[in-house]
Amino acid sequence: MAIERTFAMIKPDGVQRGLIGEIVSRFEAKGIKIIGMKFMNVSQELAEKHYAVHKERPFYKGLVGFITSGPVVAMVLEGEEVIKVARSLMGATNPVDGKPGEIRFDLSSHIGRNLIHGSDGAETAKSEIALWFGDDLVDWERSEDQWVFE
Numbered sequence: 437m438a439i440e441r442t443f444a445m446i447k448p449d450g451v452q453r454g455l456i457g458e459i460v461s462r463f464e465a466k467g468i469k470i471i472g473m474k475f476m477n478v479s480q481e482l483a484e485k486h487y488a489v490h491k492e493r494p495f496y497k498g499l500v501g502f503i504t505s506g507p508v509v510a511m512v513l514e515g516e517e518v519i520k521v522a523r524s525l526m527g528a529t530n531p532v533d534g535k536p537g538e539i540r541f542d543l544s545s546h547i548g549r550n551l552i553h554g555s556d557g558a559e560t561a562k563s564e565i566a567l568w569f570g571d572d573l574v575d576w577e578r579s580e581d582q583w584v585f586e
């Protein structure tokens with residue numbers, strides 16, 4: 437078993453479109469455990485740190501402007517190989533390249549409004565969890581775990 441943690445965030449388009457429940461329910465239905473969740477506005481400083489890797493890209497400024505344009509839902513997810521699994525549930529970066537069943541394909545239509553962010557690897561997951569949550573995570577026993585994990 438490789439129980440991992442990852443960072444995910446419902447972007448402002450997902451919040452504005454009333455898709456928080458729909459998106460969270462897909463993680464829950466998969467058996468992923470939520471150990472951190474907050475509804476928050478994103479400061480310019482946090483947005484710039486979060487997307488620092490894209491600083492030189494042409495879409496960087498628009499991306500930071502978008503992510504600071506309204507509240508987001510930041511989450512820390514835990515589960516079996518959850519970094520990869522959460523990315524698979526989210527789907528292709530560009531929703532038109534995805535497949536039915538993926539959050540981005542099913543619910544969005546444009547790369548700049550693709551609803552959700554997810555850490556892309558173990559290092560990113562660690563640094564993004566630290567950036568967004570620090571140690572502010574919830575340690576809890578989930579009664580259904582015996583039915584999700586062997």
Ligand code: IDP
Pocket residue numbers: 495499528529547548549550552553554556
């Ligand atoms: P990811 O979100 O699937 O990890 P990244 O390449 O890390 O994709 O890009 C971060 C975000 O930047 C994407 O989710 C998308 O919203 C936005 N983005 C990426 N490429 C483009 C582009 O070519 N035009 C506009 N926005 C882009």
Ligand code: MG
Pocket residue numbers: 554556
């Ligand atoms: Mg990325």
